[in-house]
Structures are given as C-alpha cells and as structure tokens.
Amino acid sequence: MNVLLALSIAMAVGLLMSRFIRLIRLPNVTAYLIAGLLVGPYVLNVLSPELNSELAIISDVALGFIAYSIGSEFKMTYLKEIGVKPMVITLFEGCTASLFVFATLLVLGQPLPLCLALGAIAAATAPAATLMVVRQYKANGPVTKMLLPVVAMDDALGLMLYAIMMAIARTIERGTALTVTTLLLKPMGEILGSLALGVALGLALVYVLRFFHSRGNKLALTIMMVFAAVGMSSMWGLSSLLVCMMLGATMVNLCPQSNVMLEQCDRFTPPLFLLFFVLSGANLDLSVLPTVGMVGVAYVLARALGKSLGGTMGAVVEKCDRNIVKYLGLTLIPQAGVAIGMARMSMTALPEYGAVINAVVLSGTLIYELTGPVITKIALTRAGEIKSEKKLAVKSTAA
DSSP: OOHHHHHHHHHHHHHHHHHHHHHTTOOHHHHHHHHHHHHSTTTTOSSOHHHHHHTHHHHHHHHHHHHHHHHTTOOHHHHHHHTTHHHHHHHHHHHHHHHHHHHHHHHTTOOHHHHHHHHHHTTOOOHHHHHHHHHHTTOOSHHHHHHHHHHHHHHHHHHHHHHHHHHHHHHHHHTOOOOHIIIIIHHHHHHHHHHHHHHHHHHHHHHHGGGOOSHHHHHHHHHHHHHHHHHHHHHHTOOHHHHHHHHHHHHHHHOTTHHHHHHHHHHHSHHHHHHHHHHHHHHOOGGGHHHHHHHHHHHHHHHHHHHHHHHHHHHHHTTOOHHHHHHGGGGGOOOOHHHHHHHHHHHHHSTTTHHHHHHHHHHHHHHHHHHHHHHHHHHHHHTTOSOOHHHHHHHHHHO
16 A cells, blocks of 8 residues: 555544544543554554554654653753652662562563563653653643653663663573673663763754744754654664653753744644554554463563552652652553564564563553553542543633
C-alpha cells in the first residue's frame, strides 16, 4: 500500500478510536495503541511489518520531541524549590523495580545473564504515555509536578543500569573477566557524551533565536534542532533521549522566549504523537504472548510491584506530600519505546537469550501500555489533579 495512504488510514482509525474511548473515559494513548493493533498485521494489515520498519523514523522523531518536552520541565527555579526529591525517588523506584525483577527471575531458576538483562530493562518507564495523559487531562498538582522530572530522570537511570548490567551479562555469557572499561567507562562515556551534545545544541538554539523573530521561524528552529539531536545521536552511538532532554532543559533555562517556543511545539506535536502510538501498537507482536510463560508473568508483576513500592518508599524517605506518597508509584507503570529499544539491542548483545528477552518485553509492553495510562489517569484523578470530564469540556469550549 502507498505509504501516505497507509498513514492517513492509521491516523483516521486512531482519531475514530479516541472518540469511542472517550465514551468509556479512557486516555487517548490507549485508543491509539488499540488503533495500532487494528491497522497492524494481525487485523487489517494496513501497516505491515515491512511498512512499519520503513516508518521507524517517525517513532525516532516522536521520541525526540517527547524527550525534548520532558526536558523542558527541568526549570532550575522549580528544581531548586523541590531539591533532590525527584532524584531520590527515581533511584528508589528504578532500582527497586530492577531488583524485584532480577530476584524474582533468579528464584525461578532463570540464567543469570537473562535475569540481569531483564532486571536492567525493568527500570525504564514510558515518558510518552505519561506525558500524553498529563496533557490530555491538563493534570496539575504536587503529584504531576513530581512525576514529570522523575519520568525524565528515570530513563537516564534505566540507560545507566542497562549499560552496566548488560556489560556484566555479556561477560558472564562469554566467560571473560570484568574490566573497568566495559563496566563503567563505556557506559559513562555514552551518558556524558549525550548530555554534552544536548547542552551544545541547546546553546546553539538559544543563540540562533536572536536572529529569527516570527513564531513560524521559532518552530522551524526547534524542529531543526530536534532532528539534528536525533540524527547526531544515531550517528555517534549516543542516547537520543538524553540528548533531546538536555536540549529542552538548556533551552527552557536560558531562552527568555521559552514559553513561546514550547507553545509552538505543543501545537505541532499532537499528530506526531498520535502516529507514534499507532505505530507502536502496530509493532506489538501478538504471537509472542503464548511463548513467554512464567518468565513473562513474573516480569510484568515484579516490575509493577517494584515501581509502585519503590516510588512510595522514595517519597516517604523525602517526606513528600501525602498524595505523592500514595499515588506517584502507580503513575510509573507504563513502559514502551525505550524498553523495546533495549530489548532489540539485547538480541545482538546476548544472542543466546535475545529472543526470550524480546518476547518478554514486547508482551509486557502490550500489557503496560494498555493498562498503564488508565492507572495513571485513575491515580491523578484520586489525587485531585485531574478535573472532571465535564469541566474539561466546558473549559475547552470557552477557550
């Protein structure tokens, strides 16, 4: 099928599904993922696996803008206000999820490299799903304000854990000795390089903005820099998520016109995010579900429990607001793009266990992405940070 026609049908099904999902008061993210399943190879086959692979660039760009948006939440004034709380909570929830998955699989008698790999992947959360729920329902309050920086830091922690634990897993599988280079220097080099590139691009964006004044030109410059960040990251083996996050953080702290920049970007990205989630839904391979068995069930349950409990523990340690203690952990369950990317890399890094890792993570993604946004919405609603559907509708009409 023609690529543009296929994309048109995919967007149409996504929009129609969002109307239906609204009737039962579920987030748009869930609607887009279900739409992806419908247009994917198992139902309508509008987006075949071959076509989906050709459209991978859309997912790469969408993740770049998602990371950029989350990075823009790192305002120094706000970070000074909340201090180290997000960092501590991130360490607790990410490490607890990794430890729970690792220990559970080890108790079930799974090979050590497999336990290490899945334990590392368990730390990652899906920033896209969380951001979409927050934007759709205009959530605001202590839980939301803590959630966004935690989700942003979460993927940075996940990438660090993955790099270190995968180095250990590869060494064990090959029977070679651990070295400082494989265990620490290479992972830290990737992280520091990504952060440095993000700062450099952010400084370049702020400087160039002096010469362009129209809103259209500002949007063009933002798109240009995000494209450059994603492209350079791929070319130099860096993390596009970290680069784009730091790009957004640098821009929002140094650019006097950051509010205008972000407003323009918010007008451009909704169709891109819609396509990202529809494509993600089409990529979910339903045939893997029967193959994961007890390992998959253990991964899904142990990770969800670790995220929820870890988030609560971190909030208690930092003496956070009562609602943050009660509800933050529940908002950290979604998992998607970053974890899938890690699983795909595992097929090359650990060929003996790669197929199992990929199957488990894809199955977990299917469950988490269909239920996680709903749980996030429920948690934020109970925390009093999402207004009723009627109030949102009235406000949108008035605007």
